[in-house]
Structure formats: C-alpha cells, structure tokens
Amino acid sequence: MSIDPIAATRPRNRRQLIIEAAGRVFSERGYHAASMEEISAGVGISAAALYRHFPNKYALFAECANVLVDRLVAVLDELPGSADPARVLGAVTRVAVTHRAAGGLYRWEARYLEHADRRLLRAKFARVVGRVTEALEREHAEPGAELRAAAALGAIGSISMHHVSIAQRRVESLLVASALGVAGATPAPGAGGAARVELPAQPVPRTRRAEILAAAVPLFARDGFVKVTNGQIAEAVGLAPSAIYRHYPNKVDILVAACLQAAGLLAQAVDRNLGEVTEPRDALEVLAATYVAYSFEHTELTSVAEAEVVGLRDDLRQPLIRAQREHIAVWEQQLLLVRPELDPRQARVLVHAGFGVVVEAGRRLHWEDTPGHRDAVAALVLGALGLP
Incomplete structure (x- = not known):
C-alpha cells in the first residue's frame, strides 16, 4: 500500500x-x-x-x-x-x-x-x-453591574493592544486584579466625583485642507479607511475629486493628518489640565478625567486614529507611536509614585487596561456625552489602576 x-x-x-x-x-x-x-x-x-x-x-x-x-x-x-x-x-x-x-x-x-x-x-x-x-x-449591590462588567472585560482585553513583554502568570494576576478593581468601583452617574478638566476647542476648519480633513474623519469612522474613496470625501466638501490632490497627495496623507491631530489634541489637553497639579494621586485623577473627556468629545477622531494606525507603513506610524509612548509615560510616572510596589512594565500594562476600560465602557454607553457618563467612566479607569 x-x-x-x-x-x-x-x-x-x-x-x-x-x-x-x-x-x-x-x-x-x-x-x-x-x-x-x-x-x-x-x-x-x-x-x-x-x-x-x-x-x-x-x-x-x-x-x-x-x-x-x-x-x-x-x-x-x-x-x-x-x-x-x-x-x-x-x-x-x-x-x-x-x-x-x-x-x-x-x-x-x-x-x-x-x-x-x-x-x-x-x-x-x-x-x-x-x-x-x-x-x-x-x-456587589451597587447599580451599573453591566457597565462594570463590560469595562472589566475591556481592561482584560487591553492585553492584545500593546506589546509590553511580561510573564504570562504575572500578567494574568495583574489583569485579574485590575478587572476586579473595575468591578468593585462605584461609578454612580451624576456623582460629580471626577476631576474637572478642560479640553482644547475643536479646530475650526478655516482652510480647504482642514475642511477635507474634517469631512474625511466621520467617513473613516463609519465605513473604515479602505472603503472610503476620495470621491466621497470630495463630495462631502463640495469639491471635484481631482481637487483633493492639490491638498493631499493621496488618501493615506489624510489619515496620517487625522492621527496626528488626535495625538496633538490629547497632548494639549494633558498639558493644560496637569499644569498646576503636584500630587501624583491628583495627577492620575486628572489624567483619567482628561482621557475620558477627550474620548467622548472626539469619539470619531480617536476611533479612526486607534483603528487605522496598524495599516500604516512603519515610517508613517513611528511619529504616532512616539506620541503614544510619551502620553503613556506621563501616566506611568505618576502611577509608580502612587503604587511603588509596581515595576514600570506592570504600570504600563495597567495604563493600557485603563484605556481599554474607556473603549468598552464608552461603547456600552453609546458614547452619549454627559457629565454623569464621564464621571462614571473616569471612576472605572481609576479602578483599573488599582486606586480606590
């Protein structure tokens, strides 16, 4: 045979x-x-x-x-x-x-x-x-169990969104503790417990280039970058498709501009709100409130920046990765001061867990932007960091 x-x-x-x-x-x-x-x-x-x-x-x-x-x-x-x-x-x-x-x-x-x-x-x-x-x-007898459950799963799922190298048992223990911190938080809507923060004003599109960018972002957010055509963007602005190329050589340049705008707005917000803060715990509360407010205020822009960056060429992605690392480093520094038992990699994992909480809790709330929702999600982020 x-x-x-x-x-x-x-x-x-x-x-x-x-x-x-x-x-x-x-x-x-x-x-x-x-x-x-x-x-x-x-x-x-x-x-x-x-x-x-x-x-x-x-x-x-x-x-x-x-x-x-x-x-x-x-x-x-x-x-x-x-x-x-x-x-x-x-x-x-x-x-x-x-x-x-x-x-x-x-x-x-x-x-x-x-x-x-x-x-x-x-x-x-x-x-x-x-x-x-x-x-x-x-x-837990507190209300909002479904929101806390989704947010806890967001903290756990954040492990797939970064490349921090850490032993499996160690990261499992860390993520379970983070998720339990979220689960035990009491994000009562309308409690007014989050730090008060201000965001930079949404840029007003005063040039044709800015108008194109402003029109492209919601299209990218709704349909995905690949599916959107220059013709659709041009139609939204009231231009002939060929006119787009006078301002952006190709569609990827529009996407890069959107990602850079997202990073710039977040950096400005952090600089503005952390200016007079001296205590590390207060700084983390401000960072959480700022990131939550930014995510609710600029939902389409942030979703485009986070979803589409993986498809960019390495040379185009590097400035965006540097901006993200700089932002995470601010959180990491303050978290290590509040929780000195952590090492830098553990702190980084927890910061990403906090970001994961914002995404899943925001989705659960349909990104309905209210002070109560912002307060609730900011409380869940602090829970993910292990801060009662």
Whole structure:
C-alpha cells in the first residue's frame, strides 16, 4: 500500500494552525492589509494549500473572529453558576492572555464583518458580558453591574493592544486584579466625583485642507479607511475629486493628518489640565478625567486614529507611536509614585487596561456625552489602576 507523503506529513491540526496564524496577522496588520500569502507563510504552507481550507480571505477572517469568543463562552460554560467574580474574570483572563496575539482584531477589525456575522459575534459577546454581570450582581449591590462588567472585560482585553513583554502568570494576576478593581468601583452617574478638566476647542476648519480633513474623519469612522474613496470625501466638501490632490497627495496623507491631530489634541489637553497639579494621586485623577473627556468629545477622531494606525507603513506610524509612548509615560510616572510596589512594565500594562476600560465602557454607553457618563467612566479607569 502506497502512502501519500504530503498527507503523511500534514499536521492534523492544520486548520487550527491556520486560524492562529491568521488571527495574529489580522490583529497586527488589519483586515485589508493582511494577505493570504502572508498568512500561509506564517503556517509554512503554500497559498494554494491555504485555499483548500478557506475559499477566501473573508471566510478565514470570519472564522478567526468567532474562535476566541467561542473559547470565552466555552470556558465560562464550564464554571458553576455560583462562581464568584474573581473566578469568572480569571477564566476570561487566561483565554485572553493565551491568545493575546490574535485578540486585537475584535476591537476595531470586526467592523469589517458582514451584517449577519457581526450580529452573531455581538450575541456571543453579549453572553460573555452577561455571565460577568451575573457574577458582579451576586457580589456587589451597587447599580451599573453591566457597565462594570463590560469595562472589566475591556481592561482584560487591553492585553492584545500593546506589546509590553511580561510573564504570562504575572500578567494574568495583574489583569485579574485590575478587572476586579473595575468591578468593585462605584461609578454612580451624576456623582460629580471626577476631576474637572478642560479640553482644547475643536479646530475650526478655516482652510480647504482642514475642511477635507474634517469631512474625511466621520467617513473613516463609519465605513473604515479602505472603503472610503476620495470621491466621497470630495463630495462631502463640495469639491471635484481631482481637487483633493492639490491638498493631499493621496488618501493615506489624510489619515496620517487625522492621527496626528488626535495625538496633538490629547497632548494639549494633558498639558493644560496637569499644569498646576503636584500630587501624583491628583495627577492620575486628572489624567483619567482628561482621557475620558477627550474620548467622548472626539469619539470619531480617536476611533479612526486607534483603528487605522496598524495599516500604516512603519515610517508613517513611528511619529504616532512616539506620541503614544510619551502620553503613556506621563501616566506611568505618576502611577509608580502612587503604587511603588509596581515595576514600570506592570504600570504600563495597567495604563493600557485603563484605556481599554474607556473603549468598552464608552461603547456600552453609546458614547452619549454627559457629565454623569464621564464621571462614571473616569471612576472605572481609576479602578483599573488599582486606586480606590
């Protein structure tokens, strides 16, 4: 009996290896920038072999989008219904950290799913949020358990949005503690407990270049950078498509300008509000309130900057990465003064956890900008940092 040498050496879990490799590529490069050739190379097979498992890139993407949330649902289904928040959040954290490299596609890239697939994914995530909410309601009598559950999951999910190198057990312990800090916070809407901050005024588009940028940002936020055409942007401004090129050589230049504007507005806000603050704890309260206010005030701009930066060339991305690192360094310095038991990497992980809280809590509140919502989310951020 003859044996096909290719079949004999083909690993039985090849489909799973493909999904893992694809999840990493989609997370790091974005859906549109990722290629089947790059994914197949990550598995060590030809593109033709990859197409034997998945007919096209979208089918592979949709599969990747479901795999991690299915793991979360499965691990929670294994727990007894009476499991406390620490056990529930610990189970979620282990899955998130184990599959850290592939988790980034959920925050922004899932918007490229077709409507039916996106609705299914949301239903699965709703089950995860619901299970955490139930655990919190048994443990804490305070209102707002669903908001705290979503925010706690945001703190955990933040591990996929950065590359801080830290041992798995160590980061799991840190993230569980952060998520429990969020879960135990009492963000009563309208409490007025957050620091009072001011933001720079939204730039008024006084030039044609600024008008183009202002028109492009909401389109990018709604449809994604790749799907928006120069013709759509020109129509929104009232220009002929060819006129765009007199102000921006190509569409990528508009995106870079949007990202730089987002970074500049945040830096100005931090400088303005931290000016007279001397105590580290007060500084963290101001930073949390500023970041929350900025995120609610400039939701479209910040979502574009965070979602689309992964698709930029390295040379275009570097100034934006430097700006982010400078911003995080301000938080890190103050957090280490308040919590000297942390090391710099732990502090950095917690700062990112705070950012993750803002994204998921903001989404849960539909980014409805009210003083009460800002106060509530700022309290959750402080909880993520381990500050009562």
